[in-house]
Amino acid sequence: MSASPPPPRLSPHSPQLFAMSCGCFAYHAGSGGNVLHHIDLHITPGQMYGLIGPNGSGKSTLLDLLTATRFLQRGQLLFQGRAINDVSKKELATRIALVPQQFATGFDFTVAELVLMGRYPHIPRFQSPTSHDYDLLEAAMRAMQIDHLSHRLLSDLSGGEKQRVVVARALAQDTEVLVLDEATASLDIHHTIEIMRVVRNLVSSQGRTVIAAIHDLNLAAAFCDQIIVLKEGRVYRVGTVVETLTPQLLADVFSVQAQVQGGSHGHSLRIHYSL
Amino acid sequence: MVVENTHSLKHSPRKGGHSALMFLGLFLLTAVIMATGMGFLTITPWEVIEVVWARISGTPLNPAMNPSFPFVVMEVRLPRILAAALVGGGLAMAGAVFQSILLNPLADPYTLGVSSGAAFGASLALVLGIFGITIPAFFSVPLFAFIGAMTTLAAVFFLAAPDGRLSSNTLILSGVIVAAILSAGIGFIKYLADEQVGVIIFWLMGSFVGRTWSDVLLLAAFTLPCLLVMLYFARDLNVLALGGRMADSLGVNSRQVKKTLLFSASLLTAICVSVSGIIGFVGLIIPHLLRLLLGPDNRLLIPACFFGGGILLLTADTITRAWLPTELPIGVLTSLIGGPFFCLIFRRRQLGQRV
Numbered sequence: 370m371s372a373s374p375p376p377p378r379l380s381p382h383s384p385q386l387f388a389m390s391c392g393c394f395a396y397h398a399g400s401g402g403n404v405l406h407h408i409d410l411h412i413t414p415g416q417m418y419g420l421i422g423p424n425g426s427g428k429s430t431l432l433d434l435l436t437a438t439r440f441l442q443r444g445q446l447l448f449q450g451r452a453i454n455d456v457s458k459k460e461l462a463t464r465i466a467l468v469p470q471q472f473a474t475g476f477d478f479t480v481a482e483l484v485l486m487g488r489y490p491h492i493p494r495f496q497s498p499t500s501h502d503y504d505l506l507e508a509a510m511r512a513m514q515i516d517h518l519s520h521r522l523l524s525d526l527s528g529g530e531k532q533r534v535v536v537a538r539a540l541a542q543d544t545e546v547l548v549l550d551e552a553t554a555s556l557d558i559h560h561t562i563e564i565m566r567v568v569r570n571l572v573s574s575q576g577r578t579v580i581a582a583i584h585d586l587n588l589a590a591a592f593c594d595q596i597i598v599l600k601e602g603r604v605y606r607v608g609t610v611v612e613t614l615t616p617q618l619l620a621d622v623f624s625v626q627a628q629v630q631g632g633s634h635g636h637s638l639r640i641h642y643s644l
Numbered sequence: 645m646v647v648e649n650t651h652s653l654k655h656s657p658r659k660g661g662h663s664a665l666m667f668l669g670l671f672l673l674t675a676v677i678m679a680t681g682m683g684f685l686t687i688t689p690w691e692v693i694e695v696v697w698a699r700i701s702g703t704p705l706n707p708a709m710n711p712s713f714p715f716v717v718m719e720v721r722l723p724r725i726l727a728a729a730l731v732g733g734g735l736a737m738a739g740a741v742f743q744s745i746l747l748n749p750l751a752d753p754y755t756l757g758v759s760s761g762a763a764f765g766a767s768l769a770l771v772l773g774i775f776g777i778t779i780p781a782f783f784s785v786p787l788f789a790f791i792g793a794m795t796t797l798a799a800v801f802f803l804a805a806p807d808g809r810l811s812s813n814t815l816i817l818s819g820v821i822v823a824a825i826l827s828a829g830i831g832f833i834k835y836l837a838d839e840q841v842g843v844i845i846f847w848l849m850g851s852f853v854g855r856t857w858s859d860v861l862l863l864a865a866f867t868l869p870c871l872l873v874m875l876y877f878a879r880d881l882n883v884l885a886l887g888g889r890m891a892d893s894l895g896v897n898s899r900q901v902k903k904t905l906l907f908s909a910s911l912l913t914a915i916c917v918s919v920s921g922i923i924g925f926v927g928l929i930i931p932h933l934l935r936l937l938l939g940p941d942n943r944l945l946i947p948a949c950f951f952g953g954g955i956l957l958l959t960a961d962t963i964t965r966a967w968l969p970t971e972l973p974i975g976v977l978t979s980l981i982g983g984p985f986f987c988l989i990f991r992r993r994q995l996g997q998r999v
Contacts, residue, residue: 438892462895472887476749476940486883490895494879542894 385447386546386578387412387435392444394430405602408444412580414545417572419589419610420582422599423623426624428582431599432550435468435580461487464492466542468552472535474523480534485512487541488532509540512567522539529556540571547571549581553588561585590614590638598622610638648798661944664937669950671864675955676729680721682966687713696722728844728961728974729856729954730863731916733805734832734870736953738909738916740858740928740935740945741874745909746812749935750990755816755915756800756906758793762917763810764826765792767844785847786918792799793914796822797907810902812886840963848919850975859919866915870908877901878942885940923975925982932989 392408405427412418412435420428433439434446437453446453448461451470466487478486487509498506510516513533523531530556539547547568564570569592571577583589589596589610596613598605600622606613611632619627624644632638680924681687687695691709695717698705705714738753739810746755753759767955769788803818804810834841872880913927930953931945938944958979964972 397824403780433889436893438889458897459895462893465893467890467893469887469889472886472890474747474887476744476747477887477933478882478885478940482939482941483886486886489879489883537823548893 384413385411386414386449387426388445388447388450389434390442390445392434392441392446394434394442405434408604410597410604410607411577414578415572416594417569417577417579417592418581418616419593419596420580420591421584421596422605426599427602428599429516429550431492431579432467432548432582436548437461438467457574459490462542462544464544465548466544466547468536468539468547468549470551473531477522477524479520479522480510480515480526481506483534484515484537484541485524487538487543490542493580505541505543507604508595512535512540514563515569529560532556533564536567540567544577546578546580549579549583551584554584561588569590586614586619586640590632590640613637614640661938661941665944665947665951668948668955670825672729672951672954672958675958677967678726679958680717680961682962683716683721684966685710685712685716687717692717723857723860724852724855724861724965725958725961726865727919728852729924729958730860730867730954731852731920732930732952732955732957734863734867734912734916734953735923735927735957736949737781737867737871737874737929737946738912739944739953740931740949741881741909742927743768743931743935744940744942745905746816746886747885747887748812748816749932750815750928751927753909753916754922754924755926756819756910757796757826758910758913759917759922760823760826760830762789762793762914763848763922764829764833765789765795766831766847766918766921767837768792770844770847771833771837771840772873789918790914792826793910793917797910797914808984810899814975815906846973847921849973850978851971851973852920852924852965853971855919863915863919866912866961867950870912871947873908874905874946875943877905878946879944881905882940901980921973921975923957924979925986926957926978929982929985929989930956 387410389408389410392405394405396404399499402470408431415420420431422428434441437448437456437458440446440454448456453461485502485506488498488505492498492502506518510519513536515530515533515537518526518530518534523534526534532552536549536552536587549568556564563586568579568581568631568633572579572594581593583591583593593610595607596610597607598613598618605622606618614629614632616627616629619625619629619640627643628641630639630641664768669714677689680692681689691713694706694709695714697703699714735753739751742751742753742755743749748755754916766785769779769784772784798817799822803821804814806813822876830844834844837844861881880891880901883891883894883896884898884901886894888898891901914922933951934943934948938948957974960977960981961974964974964977
């Protein structure tokens, strides 16, 4: 990857951002129905990872584990060399941000109020935001092209505008790691590409790490450095776009017949499905 | 490209929150003084202030004043009025917290069945006499109501516990189940009570008649600490509005914050109910209304609810005490006024208008 300032903070012993070994997770402990089985996964900083797999393959669960909203029942997950359970929620919130697929709130916050919530982990309780916080707020809203909506109520926005607000909130959180859980699934193609560009830029020019669960394989191919393929709760393969997105793998994992074109010159790989 | 002025972001359209809070606080104080002067004996606000000041500072009163005023103000009206204000404030705060946690603007302090628990406890205390157990009612009713409310809360938590995130649906459903069982229990007690059923019904409708300074102290001892706890977690409560997963990713321990706040809001409700009986709609309407006026930020909303709920219930109590020819149970009055108002809000929401 292109060397880029500022370098992400690393523990002295491990070049890994996340290191999961033999990770197992089940929603109903003891029932035997593991959602994730014996996952071994290493996430290197400064790259954009695409997480792909069929519905129910465990993508969201894996992202929940990486954002420490759920914890492994067996195995180990290290974040920057430390067991993730030992890192306080507060500290993690300053390092990892999450963009969910959709969100709903019964309460009418304004766009600016909601994006400012991304700064909460950085602002001590009972203190007002500083001008630095407002700078980041403004930059995030501009990046998502919602600065003109700042005083509008969330209930006035379209689905796509709301989703851009949520991405802006995560950008305002200003973290080394950004986790997207099908963040663009509800957006039109223009805003999908716009968000992916902004996120890609965080990786390329600022050395941040992005882990994005993506359904659209062409989108994943166009923007990601590495692809993690999940199938039935196991890591099926990890590798570059060209290494992973082969007709054989698409047939094995997604049960689709597809042709793959290009891919020899970086990001121009294209998948054509046989309908 | 025009760079937007950073300062414009600081000033949301809902600026002036602190002055709104000041206004509500002063309004409540004025209402307390005015209400104390109203009633069978009319006392001017200045005389009320004089009496209270004399008591606080220990200075002798103006001998020209009607000698019964100090007793009426200090022993009869003020405790009742302060109790009404504290109960109103407590219920409104608890309502705001319940609405935020359950992600439902139509939730109220009784959504989790706390009122049914309190009613069950109070009914039980009132019929104990039938079984030959005599405990003075002024002591046993609040105590049993409180125990009933807290036991209900424990049962609801027990039912909801397997849900790791204490999701809104799980909590509401648990509350509905427990409340349904308790309602049957209350029905049974009413059946047992036979001729004494009137006492139970009267208690259930709520009243502030004959409240004393010890009630006020009890209320204050719980309301103010709960207010502090809620203010401490108010910002986390805002984040919880985005859902448990988002809150967790913003560094808020959603399960722990929910538990702490549900516990303090229920505790507050239990204390209010045990002192006053069941008073509906204050905990629903005040947070709802103030959220429309001030926005959903709980850091502002919760203290505003404390003042707003106090003003509403104090006004309602003063109407039943000083204006109406016979004292109507206050729970009936709030529900009679609150119910239609709530219908209006509900209808306008259905029509897609923002009220």
